[in-house]
Amino acid sequence: MQRSFLVLAATIFSGLAAAQPYPSRPVTIIVPFAAGGPTDIIARISGEYFSKALGQQFVVENVAGAGGTTGITRGAQAKPDGYTIMMGHMGTHGAAPALYANLKYDPAKDFTPIGLVAGTPILIVARKDFPAANLKEFVAKVKDPAAKVKQAHAGVGSVSFTTCTLLTSQLGTKSIVAAYRGTGPALNDLVGGQVDYMCDQIVNLVEQVKGGSIRAYAIATPERSPALPNVPTTKEAGLPEYQVSAWNALFAPKAIPQDVAAKLNATLVAALEDPNTRKRLLELGSVIPDKAGRSPQALQKLVESEVARWNPILKAYAQP
Amino acid sequence: MPAKLLRQDVLGALAVIAVAAFAYWLARNLPAGAAGGMGPGALPKGLALLLGALGVVLLLNAFRGEVLGRWSIRGPLCVLGALMLFGLAVRPLGLVVAGPLAIAAAASGSSEVRWRETLIYGLGMTLFCVALFKFALGLPIPLAPWLLGY
Amino acid sequence: MELLSNLGLGFATALSPMNLFLGFVGCLVGTLIGVLPGVGPIATIAMLMPLTLKVDPTGALIMLAGIYYGAQYGGSTTAILVNMPGEVTAVVTAIDGHEMAKQGRAGTALGVAALGSFFAGTVATLIIAAIGAPLTRLALLFGPAEYFGLMVFGLGLAIVLARGSVLKAVIMVVLGLLLSTVGTDLETGQDRLTLGLAELSDGVDFAVLAMGVFGIAEILRNLENPESRTVAIAQIGRLLPSREDLRRSLGPILRATGIGSVLGILPGNGAVLGPFASYALEKKLAQDPSRFGRGAIEGVAGPESANNAGAQTSFIPLLTLGIPPNAVMALMVGAMTIHGLIPGPQVMTKHPALFWGMIASMWIGNLFLLIINLPLIGLWVRLLKVPYRLMFTTILLFCAIGIYSINNNPYDVYFTAFFGLAGYVFIKLGLEPAPMLLGFVLGRLMEEKLRQALALSEGSFMTFVERPVAAVLLALAAATIAIAVLPAVSRSRQKAFQE
Numbered sequence: 022m023q024r025s026f027l028v029l030a031a032t033i034f035s036g037l038a039a040a041q042p043y044p045s046r047p048v049t050i051i052v053p054f055a056a057g058g059p060t061d062i063i064a065r066i067s068g069e070y071f072s073k074a075l076g077q078q079f080v081v082e083n084v085a086g087a088g089g090t091t092g093i094t095r096g097a098q099a100k101p102d103g104y105t106i107m108m109g110h111m112g113t114h115g116a117a118p119a120l121y122a123n124l125k126y127d128p129a130k131d132f133t134p135i136g137l138v139a140g141t142p143i144l145i146v147a148r149k150d151f152p153a154a155n156l157k158e159f160v161a162k163v164k165d166p167a168a169k170v171k172q173a174h175a176g177v178g179s180v181s182f183t184t185c186t187l188l189t190s191q192l193g194t195k196s197i198v199a200a201y202r203g204t205g206p207a208l209n210d211l212v213g214g215q216v217d218y219m220c221d222q223i224v225n226l227v228e229q230v231k232g233g234s235i236r237a238y239a240i241a242t243p244e245r246s247p248a249l250p251n252v253p254t255t256k257e258a259g260l261p262e263y264q265v266s267a268w269n270a271l272f273a274p275k276a277i278p279q280d281v282a283a284k285l286n287a288t289l290v291a292a293l294e295d296p297n298t299r300k301r302l303l304e305l306g307s308v309i310p311d312k313a314g315r316s317p318q319a320l321q322k323l324v325e326s327e328v329a330r331w332n333p334i335l336k337a338y339a340q341p
Numbered sequence: 342m343p344a345k346l347l348r349q350d351v352l353g354a355l356a357v358i359a360v361a362a363f364a365y366w367l368a369r370n371l372p373a374g375a376a377g378g379m380g381p382g383a384l385p386k387g388l389a390l391l392l393g394a395l396g397v398v399l400l401l402n403a404f405r406g407e408v409l410g411r412w413s414i415r416g417p418l419c420v421l422g423a424l425m426l427f428g429l430a431v432r433p434l435g436l437v438v439a440g441p442l443a444i445a446a447a448a449s450g451s452s453e454v455r456w457r458e459t460l461i462y463g464l465g466m467t468l469f470c471v472a473l474f475k476f477a478l479g480l481p482i483p484l485a486p487w488l489l490g491y
Numbered sequence: 492m493e494l495l496s497n498l499g500l501g502f503a504t505a506l507s508p509m510n511l512f513l514g515f516v517g518c519l520v521g522t523l524i525g526v527l528p529g530v531g532p533i534a535t536i537a538m539l540m541p542l543t544l545k546v547d548p549t550g551a552l553i554m555l556a557g558i559y560y561g562a563q564y565g566g567s568t569t570a571i572l573v574n575m576p577g578e579v580t581a582v583v584t585a586i587d588g589h590e591m592a593k594q595g596r597a598g599t600a601l602g603v604a605a606l607g608s609f610f611a612g613t614v615a616t617l618i619i620a621a622i623g624a625p626l627t628r629l630a631l632l633f634g635p636a637e638y639f640g641l642m643v644f645g646l647g648l649a650i651v652l653a654r655g656s657v658l659k660a661v662i663m664v665v666l667g668l669l670l671s672t673v674g675t676d677l678e679t680g681q682d683r684l685t686l687g688l689a690e691l692s693d694g695v696d697f698a699v700l701a702m703g704v705f706g707i708a709e710i711l712r713n714l715e716n717p718e719s720r721t722v723a724i725a726q727i728g729r730l731l732p733s734r735e736d737l738r739r740s741l742g743p744i745l746r747a748t749g750i751g752s753v754l755g756i757l758p759g760n761g762a763v764l765g766p767f768a769s770y771a772l773e774k775k776l777a778q779d780p781s782r783f784g785r786g787a788i789e790g791v792a793g794p795e796s797a798n799n800a801g802a803q804t805s806f807i808p809l810l811t812l813g814i815p816p817n818a819v820m821a822l823m824v825g826a827m828t829i830h831g832l833i834p835g836p837q838v839m840t841k842h843p844a845l846f847w848g849m850i851a852s853m854w855i856g857n858l859f860l861l862i863i864n865l866p867l868i869g870l871w872v873r874l875l876k877v878p879y880r881l882m883f884t885t886i887l888l889f890c891a892i893g894i895y896s897i898n899n900n901p902y903d904v905y906f907t908a909f910f911g912l913a914g915y916v917f918i919k920l921g922l923e924p925a926p927m928l929l930g931f932v933l934g935r936l937m938e939e940k941l942r943q944a945l946a947l948s949e950g951s952f953m954t955f956v957e958r959p960v961a962a963v964l965l966a967l968a969a970a971t972i973a974i975a976v977l978p979a980v981s982r983s984r985q986k987a988f989q990e
Contacts, residue, residue: 046491049481055818056537057825065541065829082481083537084899086693087675091900094689104491120680123689171947177680199635199946200677202939205815209758212812213631215947224828228813228835304831353920357662364669367684371676379945381676381683384938388669395662402658410919416714417915420707420887421908427891428904436892443891444884450714451880462881470892478530479538480896 043103043281047078050271051099051107053092055085058204059224059305063139063269064108066301070292075284088178089113090121093272097126101274103281106135110269115327116183119335128328133282134320135271136289139307141222142242143184143265144252146235148214156238156258163218164194172196173207173216180267181207183335184241185220190334191262211235222267223248223306241265248306266308270320282317290315349410350403354396361393419450435485436475440467494621501620501847505855510550514852517554518859521561522867525577526569528702528886529893532562532578536822540829548830549845553852555826559819560612560802560853564860567604567795568871572597573886575706579697580798583766585705586925587783587790594786597872602731603740603788604795605864611748611796612857615803618752619810620850624839627811630756635943636954638757640964642937645764647971648771649929657976660926663917667930668937670695677939678946690902699903700931702890703910704917704924710883711915717879731868732788740792743773747793751800758808758816762801766794767929803853810846812836 048071052064061083068079084092089112096107114128126132145156153159162168172189174182181204189196199216201207204225210216212234223240227248230237239255240246241263255263271289273282292298293309302309313319364385371382423446430439444463448454474480484491504510524535536555543551566578571588584604591600618626633641649664650657673684674694685691732740750772751765773789774780783790806823808816813835815821827834832842839846874882894903917924944961948954955961 055821056533056540057815057822057828062825062828069541069544080481081537082899086898087689091689091693125689169949176677177675197946197949198678199943200939201943202677202935203821205817205821206758209631209808209812209814209816210634210943212814213634215634224833228833228837232813232836234812234836301829301831305828305833349919349921353659353922356916356920357666360666361669364684367686371681371683379942381679381681385669385672385683388665388672392662392665392669395658395665399658399662407921412919413715416711417912420710420714421912423884423887424707424891424904424908424911427888428895428901428908431891431895431901431904439891440888443888447884447887448880451717451883452714453717453878453880455880458881459884463884466885466888470888474530474892474896478524478535480530480534480892481899482892482896 043278043284044075044077046104047080048103049082049105050079051092051096051105052081052083053085053089053096053107053109053113054083056081056083059141059222059267059307060089060108060110060269062224062305063141063302063307066298067138067271067289067292070295070298071288074288074291088117088120088176090117090124090126090178093117094125096272097131097274099274101133101277103273103277103285106271106273106285108138108269109272110180111265111267111327112178112180112183114270114272114324116178116331116335118328119332120178120183129321129325131275132272133275133277134317134324135273135282135285136315136317137268137270137310137320137323138289138293139302139305139309140242140266140268141224141305141307142240142246143180143220143267144223144226144230144240144249145188145218145220145238145255145263146211146226146230147218147238148211148216149234149236150214151217151236153238156253156255156260159218159238160192160260163189163196164192166194170196170218171216172198173201173211173219174198175201175204175207175221179204181219181221183331184265184267186338187265187331187334188220188263190337191260208235227306239263242308246306246308247303268323270323286315286317348403349407350399352409354400354403357396357399358393361389361396364392365389415452416450420447423447423450432483432486434487435483435489436471437467437485437488440470497843497847498620498851500844501849501851504549504844504848505553505851509546510553510848510852511855513546513550513554514557514856515859517557518561518856519863521558522565522568522860522863524558525562525565525567527565527893528569528575528577528706528890529698530896531698532559532819533822534896535562536819536826540822540826543826544829548827548832549848551826551830552823552845552849553856555823556806556849556853557856557859559823560799560856561860561863563799563802564605564608564864567608567791567798568601568864568867571600571604571791572871572875573706574709575886575890576701578798579701580763580766580801582701582705582928583770583794583925584791584798586770587785587787589709590784590786591788591791592875596786597875598868599732599736599788600791601868601871602865603736603792605861605868606732606737607740607744607747607792607796608799609857609861610744611751611800612803612860613854614748615752615755615800616850616854616857619804619807619853620847623807624811626756627808630758630808631812632960633757634958634961635940635947636958636961637964639937639940639944640955640961640968641757642933642940643968644964644971645767645929645933646937647968647975648768649926649933650972650975651771651774655921655923659922661976663922663924663927664930667927667932668934670700670927671931671934672938678942688902690900690906694935695906695931696897696903697928697932698897699894699906700910701928702894703907703912704914704928706886706890707907707911708914708918708924710887711911712918713879713883731865736788739788742776743769743789743793744796746772747796748800751797752804754797755801755804756807756816758814762798762805762817763932765797765801767932769793769797799857806849806853809834810838810849813838 071079099105368385372380373382427443441463448459566581570576570581570585574589747769755762
């Protein structure tokens with residue numbers, strides 16, 4: 022008697038939950054990196070807007086590990102009811118297939134794309150006393166084997182790793198590379214002059230450049246960043262083929278209900294138009310996608326092209 | 342093996358040597374020397390060898406050491422079992438199930454367990470944990486996915 | 492003097508009612524989560540970040556900072572009472588602190604921990620205020636080769652930590668070093684020793700290791716000997732340290748403050764080394780080193796002061812350079828960034844109220860923590876009277892929940908169980924966990940710095956000799972290891988000779 026009552030209650034509850042309009046309870050946004058980093062901040066800023074617009078808490082859950090793939094794997098395998106979504110980025114949905122042999126998800130097939138949120142431009146920076154006045158001289162030094170130029174990155178799979186590998190592969194050269202555990206230690210040694218250069222997201226570097234402890238040679242986006250208006254673009258400075266930005270996007274597990282996906286995308290588009298959200302994203306130095314780039318289809322195309330782009334470059338590096 | 346030989350350090354040394362061998366075996370395919378100096382395998386293999394060598398030294402000196410004490414089974418089995426149960430149950434069944442389960446399993450590890458008391462205590466403590474960890478601290482720990490959906 | 496006027500600005504900012512309130516809340520929350528095993532400042536700060544958007548940046552940071560160093564105070568509480576360090580920096584405190592608790596001196600241990608931490612925190616704050624910026628410049632001189640030298644020196648300390656046989660201590664250190672290699676290789680991305688488990692590809696989590704080997708193993712040990720446990724702890728004894736205790740603790744506290752402050756500035760979690768270094772130093776300096784590991788009050792006073800000093804000075808690289816030295820500081824960066832205040836070398840000049848306000852609030856925070864913690868001692872010690880057969884289930888549940896919450900990953904709980912078993916086996920085999928933990932902590936840093944140094948020198952080991960600071964540190968390291976190992980070797984040779 023008691024048992025059947027409990028079963029009845031459970032059925033009614035879950036049935037009720039399903040019948041309510043989405044969202045009827047808090048939604049989890051999985052961020053596959055430690056809290057405080059650029060992706061996490063972007064997720065929190067957008068999550069705040071979602072919470073306000075949809076009336077339910079959008080809570081960030083940090084599941085860090087393996088360059089972000091642990092969290093994304095968890096997200097891909099979550100129940101496709103729209104209550105678990107995730108923030109993927111260039112690494113997890115672009116470079117990962119080339120870097121991780123046992124990747125448990127396919128970025129192009131195992132997700133429902135919601136939309137691009139924001140991209141963080143990549144800066145080429147060097148220690149403040151590096152003997153090059155502009156990008157052209159910098160490139161000459163990097164290509165010169167006698168100069169023994171040293172590169173730092175934040176670990177295999179990090180944005181600084183993939184973007185700098187792209188740079189050296191485009192220049193057709195190999196630098197002396199030192200691996201660090203995270204951006205903090207790498208930046209520390211760059212400021213201390215132990216290494217010569219790094220490529221990383223503008224958020225991590227902007228105050229250092231402004232403060233003069235490191236110098237920036239170029240930014241890898243078509244236009245200069247308002248946060249650092251004195252830094253030329255790679256196009257202006259003579260390396261137009263180096264175009265890369267650490268894009269961040271929202272994904273959901275494969276096959277979530279159509280209307281839920283549409284609602285999420287609509288809310289995202291509205292968030293990117295909201296003046297408060299825009300302001301905070303721009304303060305970070307990030308680039309907000311233009312209207313054409315905000316659709317799920319645009320995101321899907323980006324994922325596919327990114328996977329194709331990174332595959333040959335990183336596979337060439339990852340052979341021991 | 343005669344009881345006198347079963348010294349603490351003999352077992353310890355054998356265990357250490359076994360661990361060292363296992364570690365070396367796990368690292369067998371990693372290259373030890375590479376272009377930039379040391380490869381990924383250098384430290385694991387080197388340390389495994391060092392550990393094995395130290396284990397041998399310990400073994401040679403072990404026969405003068407203390408004799409092995411008694412080991413219990415009930416305590417470790419129940420406590421570790423409780424942790425495993427918690428890990429298995431927390432995501433599908435949530436804290437409200439995993440909590441009492443873990444407390445009950447753990448309590449059976451003590452020779453002084455009283456079941457009625459443990460049951461009440463288990464439920465009460467779980468409630469307290471729910472209030473503390475889920476509501477006060479806001480940790481994203483599943484409460485009862487089968488009932489509430491989160 | 493400029494320092495005085497800056498401090499004046501700082502106190503004016505920190506003493507505003509809102510900031511005082513936020514600081515108090517931060518310290519209180521910090522203490523409470525420090526007590527809970529597994530749940531640490533990282534999880535809490537991450538969770539409270541959205542809430543802080545409702546207040547101004549200075550207030551938000553004051554609160555978050557309070558959580559961080561409050562957790563250092565709280566973490567020692569469980570370390571002393573139940574041998575379960577609530578924070579990883581409290582691991583060393585557990586060694587002698589828990590022994591003291593078993594002898595009925597829990598109150599004294601907790602009291603000395605609180606007082607030592609307060610003193611260390613106060614001095615550290617002064618250091619930040621006076622020479623923070625120049626100190627960072629010094630820290631920048633520490634490249635990978637120098638850091639490696641420091642780590643090897645730390646290894647020498649690990650051997651000194653042991654209670655018994657030096658050979659077994661060295662074995663445990665090497666085991667810890669080996670454990671630290673589990674995970675993804677830094678340079679090539681290959682998985683090492685991970686048994687094919689994705690959950691191990693980021694290595695073993697230190698909290699998981701410490702909880703298992705210290706806390707769970709302790710529970711297992713107690714379940715075996717129910718009688719011996721109840722009698723000693725039921726006597727509460729003095730709640731506060733006696734004059735004699737304070738006299739004995741003074742030296743350790745002073746020395747530890749210096750050590751902890753210096754190590755906290757070093758990037759890459761140098762602060763974690765502080766308690767270990769202090770313990771080793773005090774053991775070496777003591778007239779009767781055999782007291783250590785059996786409830787020596789110096790073994791609590793020193794490490795506790797070191798870890799609090801380190802927690803305070805680890806703000807320096809963040810505030811002066813804008814580069815976070817550890818994961819918690821990285822979170823602070825995130826918190827500041829969300830507020831639109833990206834940290835960098837200009838924070839001191841562009842936002843002086845924030846900079847000096849934070850420093851002043853740290854001092855006030857230490858005062859709050861003393862006020863919060865001293866009365867709590869009576870409460871904690873009374874909790875010990877709960878019958879163990881129920882108490883330990885609570886400790887276990889808290890541990891399980893806390894560990895799970897680190898990464899929301901049940902595998903962490905499974906690993907804790909495994910390490911608990913390992914810890915039990917260690918106890919039975921007479922092997923001590925403390926040197927292993929230090930080996931583990933040092934191992935990651937050491938290998939990273941060694942390979943970075945070699946990468947930057949293109950494979951040349953000469954880099955360690957050519958760079959003066961590195962060479963000196965390595966020489967010191969060799970000397971320490973020799974001093975630690977030689978007496979034991981000559982003693983056993985004498986024994987063999989006599990036989």
